[in-house]
Amino acid sequence: MIGRLWSRIRDSFARLFPGKPPQPGRFVAGSKMSWRGWLRTLPWIWPSRDYLVYVPRGYSRWKRRPLVVMLHGCKQTPEDFAVGTRIAAMADHHGWLVLLPRQTGKANPWSCWNWFDHRTSAGGGEAAIVAAQIHAVRRAYRAHPRRVFVAGMSAGGALAATLGVRYRPLFAGVFVHSGLASGAASSALTALDVMIHGADTPFERIAASARGSAPSEAAALPLLAIRGGVDEVVADINAVQLVRQYLVLNDRLNAVDHPPAELPRPDAESTVPLGDGRTLTRIDYRDGERVLVRLVRVPDLGHAWSGGDASLSYNDPRPPDATGLLAEFVVEQIRLQRRFGSGRK
DSSP: HHHHHHHHHHHHHHHSSSOOOOOOOEEEEEEOTTTTTTSSSSSTTSSSEEEEEOOOTTTTTOOEEEEEEOOOOTOOHHHHHHHHHHHHHHHHHHTTTEEEOOOOTTTTOOOOTTTTSHHTTTTTTHHHHHHHHHHHHHHHHHHEEOOOEEEEETHHHHHHHHHHHGEEEEGSEEEEEEEOTTTTOSSSSHHHHHHOOOSSSSSSHHHHHHHHSTTOOOOOEEEEEETTTSSSSSSHHHHHHHHHHHHHHHTSSSSOOOOSSSSSOOOOEEEEEEEEEEEEEEEEETTTTTEEEEEETTTTTSEETTTOTTTTTEEEEEOHHHHHHHHHHHHHHHHHHHHHHHOOO
16 A cells, blocks of 8 residues: 555656656676575586676666566577567566576586576575575665566576475566476486476475475465477476476475376366467466466477577567566566465465
8 A cells, every 4th residue: 555655656756857768778787696506516616697687768766676587598698588588678668677697608518507406406506596696686676575576498497496496485476488397307317308208306295395394474476387389308297297396386286206297177278379370278277366377388389488589599489479478477466466465474
C-alpha cells in the first residue's frame, strides 16, 4: 500500500517537473568473488567471475526495479547472449535491470558453467559466485529484493535450476531453457551421459532436502521450462526430471528414490498454433491461480534459444519468442506479488 502510494506521488512529481530526457540504457562491467566459490574440479581457479549489468533506459535510484539474471550457455559470452535474446530491448520496455555473469575460459575451455561440479550443485562453487554477484548488483542499483529472477540457456539453465534450489529465498522465479535439473550429474565425468540419458543422482531427494532446510518464510518458487522436441544435446528426460524436481521443491510432489521417467498428471495442458508451421504445448501445475511449474514444449525446436537472433549460434529465429515468454513470466509473478503479497510467511 505505502509502496503504491509512493509510486503515484513520484510519477505525479515527474509529470509536473519533467526535467531532462531519460538516459539511454547502458552496459556496465563488474566483477565479484565469493569465498565459497572454489570449484572441486578446478580448485586452483580463483573464485571470482566478471559480469555485465544492463542498466535500462530511464534508470533512476528513486525506483526499485526487478533484476533478471541471464546465464549464457556453452561457447557463448554475455554479449552473445544479450544480442541473441534481445534482452536489452525487453529490459528497456519493462524497466528491468539485467545481470549477465561471464564464465571464464580458465574455469571451462568451452565457457560452460560447471553445473556438474559437486560444490556448485551443492550451492557453493559458481552458484555461490553468481549469488554474490546478485547481492552486489542488488545493493549497487537498488534492485527490488523480492523481484529477482534467474534465467539460463543449456549449461546456464542447469546453473539457474541450481540457484533456485540452493538459494530459493533469493528468487521470485526461475526460467530454464534447454537445461537440466539441479545436481543431475554426480561428477564431471558423467555429465555428457546425463545430458543424453538423464540424472545419475537422486534429483528429487536433492529438492526435498533443500526444501526442508529452507527458511520457514521461503515462498513457492515458480519454474518456467522450455524444451525443444528435436534437441540432440539435452534429452527430453532432463526436462521431465527438472519439472519433477521443482514440484518436489514446491511441496507439490513427494520425492521417491526411483522416479518414473514421465511427468505427473498436470492440472492443465493445451496446444497453441504459432504460425510458421509451429506449435507449442503448455503443461501447467498450479496452486490456485498461481502456476507453480510450467513446461513449454516446442516439437521442432533444437538446442537453441527460441525466437533468437539467427546471426548467432544457438539461436532459432522462429516462434515462440522465448524472451517474450520470459517477460510474461516475470510480469505475471510481479502481478501476483502485488495481489497476494510476496508469498513469504
